Amino acid sequence: MDLLNWAGLAAVTAGAALVYTLTGFGFAVLAAPLFLMLVDPAQAIQLVIVISTALSLVALPGLWRVIAPGLLLRLVLGSLAGLPLGLIAFRHADPVLVRAMVGATILGFAVLLGRRRHAGDLSLPFAKRLGLEIATGMVSGIATALIGMAGPPVLIYLLLVGAPPQTVRATLLSFFAFAYAATLASHAATVGIPAQTWLSSGILIPFALLGGLVGRSLGDRLGTAAFAALASLLLGAAGLYTLAVATALAVHR
DSSP states (O other), rough: OOOHHHHHHHHHHHHHHHHHHHHOOOHHHHHHHHHHSOOOOHHHHHHHHHHHHHHHHHHHGGGGGGHHHHHHHHHHHHHHHHHHHHHHHHHHHHHHHHHHHHHHHHHHHHHHHHHHHHHHHHOOOOOOHHHHHHHHHHHHHHHHHHHHHHHHHHHHHHHHOOHHHHHHHHHHHHHHHHHHHHHHHHHTTTOOOHHHHHHHHHHHHHHHHHHOOOOOOHTTTTTHHHHHHHHHHHHHHHHHHHHHHHHHHHHHH
């Protein structure tokens, strides 16, 4: 890999990490498409997993005080229940159709959240909704198995119920720390992670930490309205990206 590619990887890593710790969401959505342009697909995905795991674990200590443990537990339990359902669906569902439907759904929610934000409706008091939290975790687990995106269902739920920005960030980062650590362990135990990928990750993680520190600092000052606007944009990007992947798969059939 030449110096220009390394510079591109470092810039993408720092920028995506900044957004990730700013909102608690978006590293894979932003980094994966650009990583795929610079390295082979298998290495790109594993780089995202390794860097995301490290970033989540490093970002969490400053957010422990605003984590809602009960909420996080219900999301994790729901995700564990949904994961096998997603794996079953993955074996039998048409991947192009699934991605298209998921992308359209995420994009639809992004538009809905944007409209609610402009109408001033994202200020509802945050309250526990036990059944919905478990159901959201299940949808997230299914989505992880089907398309590799755990974040959008949880982010959509937390925004719709009016969770404070700090709670959203802390919950998402905690949830991702669990999800990515489990995924990293499964990759290492099954398909294996080459030494070159570990080395590349070690080189890129300092750039991720730098971007993450800046993002966490900015996130502490981010108001509810600005957070909702940024989250809606990221959801829109996730929806468009998923639709684009579905379109590309359909074209190359």
